[in-house]
Amino acid sequence: MTLRLTDDETDALRRRAEAEDRSMQEIARAAVREYVERHDRTDDVDRAAAWVTENFREALDRLGRA
Numbered sequence: 001m002t003l004r005l006t007d008d009e010t011d012a013l014r015r016r017a018e019a020e021d022r023s024m025q026e027i028a029r030a031a032v033r034e035y036v037e038r039h040d041r042t043d044d045v046d047r048a049a050a051w052v053t054e055n056f057r058e059a060l061d062r063l064g065r066a
Contacts, residue, residue: 003028013027013028
């Protein structure tokens, strides 16, 4: 895989890596992991909400009218 960054993105990544005394690659990989984990959790919550809505629709409707 090749990751192409703009000059500004590269400069920002370099500054962050220097500030944390880590490599640019370490910072980029951590960012990818965080992104994937955050979206995986969002997907899990969406699936759980859909399940609750499907299985408790009547109760939710009654609560909405209360």
